[in-house]
Amino acid sequence: MSTRIDQRFADLRKEGRAGLVTFITAGDPDLETSYEILKGLPQAGADIIELGMPFTDPMADGPSIQAAGLRALKAGGSMKNTLSMVTRFRKHDNATPIVLMGYYNPIYIYGVDTFLKDALAAGVDGLIIVDLPPEEDEELCIPALKAGLNFIRLATPTTDDARLPAVLNNTSGFVYYVSITGITGAASASASHITPAIDRIKRHTDLPVAVGFGIKTPENAEDIASVADAAVVGSAIVDRIASSLDAHGKPQDGIYQHVLGFVAELASGVAKAKKTPA
Amino acid sequence: MTTDQPNAFTQGPNDHGHFGIFGGRYVAETLMPLVLDLEKHYKAARDDQEFQSEFAHYLEHYVGRPSPLYFAERLTEHLGGAKIYFKRDELNHTGAHKINNCIGQILLAKRMGKKRIIAETGAGQHGVATATVAARFGLPCVIYMGAVDIERQKPNIFRMKLLGAEVVPVTSGSRTLKDAMNEALRDWVTNVDDTFYIIGTVAGPHPYPELVRDFQSVIGREAKAQMLDREGRLPDTLVACIGGGSNAMGLFHPFLDDQSVHIVGVEAAGKGVETDQHAASLTGGRPGVLHGNRTYLLQNEDGQIAEAHSISAGLDYPGIGPEHSWLHESGRVEYVSATDTEALEAFQLCCQIEGIIPALEPSHALAEVMKRAPNLPKDHLLVMNMCGRGDKDIFTVADALGVRL
Missing domain, CATH: 3.40.50.1100 (Rossmann fold)
Known part of the structure; x- marks a missing residue:
């Protein structure tokens, strides 16, 4: 079954370039502003969008994305509102893949079957659930795959060769390689550091490999895009949202330019990357 | 009581760390190999007479048991x-009672060759117990504690510092125990090579609920x-x-x-x-x-x-x-x-x-x-x-x- 994600990576291969994956938290800093940013991402150069589902206890995230989640929750963010953002987005854009990213509990409480039905109906393409390792595949991964969603797994520097097959089994769409041991927004890894890891993953799978955690500048993105199939940027974009807010947390004029202009810079960084295929 | 009760209530958890539908290992992939490694070492330690004697020794002479x-x-x-x-x-x-578990876990940390101890604490009791065993066994120790809790538990902060621990205030989320646990997990995910996380209660990913229970039993x-x-x-x-x-x-x-x-x-x-x-x-x-x-x-x-x-x-x-x-x-x-x-x-x-x-x-x-x-x-x-x-x-x-x- 071919999905929007498969199609997007096929297109990127044809263009001979890596993709840019951008992350924002749904509802940050408020539902309407967040929707407008989401809507502007493809034109700014995002090839794939990761949309964060806000959660009170994001144990794998650094301060930037923690704060984004709390801003969203404070402004009324919820699973229902996250899904309706996707529904609205799909009325304008039927090509850009959307991957929901977050933690399992809000999905579990929403109800796995209802969630999958509503996510598909909204136009969601894939899921990245940080706290569902392959050991808990029965929970959501298998039902999601059966429903026709991609389930994108994180591979990390601690995922050794013995474990990789277990992680890649039931993974679809792409593999998200976490370039460092740590939380989102922490120190960055360089292309030379991650090349062996990408080589290693590619020995086990034909899926595209996106690399994230710690990519902060267009130069970082260019560097990573020279060896990966896509570069993922989250905290640095979310920081642009945070710095566009006034003292009361309200968005200031120019927020869209500030955020989407940065995404455009990241996109041109990625576009400049000279492919040194792994 | 229901009729489909297990014959033995003492046999849990199963191999996947589940007690019925509860328990499990819902952690980020970075931590998964660590959690599996801990399980392997814990099983070996549990069956090792020498480990059990050492545990019993410290419980008697250091903790003051029975x-x-x-x-x-x-x-x-x-x-x-x-x-x-x-x-x-x-x-x-x-x-x-917190010290019982801390003795068990620090002996496990030592056995696994870990060089650094982290823990979360709410009231500070588990933090004090962890700082105590870290001092006793000569390992550096970082305690995560919610900023709100730090305000209301000042004497325990001083105790932990006297015992040589670094107390890190947690300002994320609601700034209490659950956030301290999030922050300890973030530390662990960052320092995967040398760090042992001493969880203070019968919660967390498998095998923690089991091993903490066993040490407290x-x-x-x-x-x-x-x-x-x-x-x-x-x-x-x-x-x-x-x-x-x-x-x-x-x-x-x-x-x-x-x-x-x-x-x-x-x-x-x-x-x-x-x-x-x-x-x-x-x-x-x-x-x-x-x-x-x-x-x-x-x-x-x-x-x-x-x-x-x-x-x-x-x-x-x-x-x-x-x-x-x-x-x-x-x-x-x-x-x-x-x-x-x-x-x-x-x-x-x-x-x-x-x-x-x-x-x-x-x-x-x-x-x-x-x-x-x-x-x-x-x-x-x-x-x-x-x-x-x-x-x-x-x-x-x-x-x-x-x-x-």
Whole structure:
């Protein structure tokens, strides 16, 4: 079954370039502003969008994305509102893949079957659930795959060769390689550091490999895009949202330019990357 | 009770770390290999006679075990019913049951060649116990503690610092215990090579609920032997307080398959379970996934975790160990709750007629004993886990009673 994600990576291969994956938290800093940013991402150069589902206890995230989640929750963010953002987005854009990213509990409480039905109906393409390792595949991964969603797994520097097959089994769409041991927004890894890891993953799978955690500048993105199939940027974009807010947390004029202009810079960084295929 | 009960309540968890639908390993991939490695080493240690002897050695000579099983004669007379015994874990080194688990885990850390210790703490008791064993075994130690808790537990901050630990204030989220646990997990995910995370209760990803329970089960094993020695038979009722539930699991576990023993866990009802200010996860929560395991959690209809409230900082956690959730649903253990006010009354009674200043945590268990004991016959043997002493709580109690120190 071919999905929007498969199609997007096929297109990127044809263009001979890596993709840019951008992350924002749904509802940050408020539902309407967040929707407008989401809507502007493809034109700014995002090839794939990761949309964060806000959660009170994001144990794998650094301060930037923690704060984004709390801003969203404070402004009324919820699973229902996250899904309706996707529904609205799909009325304008039927090509850009959307991957929901977050933690399992809000999905579990929403109800796995209802969630999958509503996510598909909204136009969601894939899921990245940080706290569902392959050991808990029965929970959501298998039902999601059966429903026709991609389930994108994180591979990390601690995922050794013995474990990789277990992680890649039931993974679809792409593999998200976490370039460092740590939380989102922490120190960055360089292309030379991650090349062996990408080589290693590619020995086990034909899926595209996106690399994230710690990519902060267009130069970082260019560097990573020279060896990966896509570069993922989250905290640095979310920081642009945070710095566009006034003292009361309200968005200031120019927020869209500030955020989407940065995404455009990241996109041109990625576009400049000279492919040194792994 | 339901008919499809397991034959043995002491056999859990299964190979995947599940107690029924509870437990499991809901952690980020970076941590997964570490959790599997810990499980492998723990299994080997558990079966290693040398490890067990070393554990027993430190429990005896450093912690001061066995703790007495004390007949609370005046409380028994006062309540006029069941014969009440206290399992005196408040007499342990550092003043609570927490040290039992910390000794076990630091020996495991040493065995695994880890060079650095981290832990979360709410009231500071687990932080103090962890800092204590880290000092004893010469390992650097970082304790994560919510900024809100730091404000209300200043003496314990100083204790941890005296013991050489670094105390890191956690300013994310609600800035209490659950956020301290998030921050400790973030540290662990960053420092995967050299760091051992000493979790303080029977929660977290498998194998933590199991190994913490096993280390704490010394409480129940001793109590059983002591009761057989004193009374020639098993107790009729066990009572213990529950935040995460490690002291309770430690007392209960060796008795789970003794069907004649009635077992009661007491959650913190704060200002009342009908309010939104309590910490009674089983009474007021529902199953969810947090901190690596599925268990009962206080949360809203969107799956966002709620803040807990209790006068006792040690019970102030929106979750509970997964094995308790399982024992609750299977009906083997009865779970009830006691309010801040009831705990305060029990606290004062215990000071006045037993000459024991209990911690606010076991004061909740004592509140249940006060409700239950008068209606039981005089030959009914009741054991309550006096899991901590109350020196740390005198400021909180003074404040609640309107006394200026």
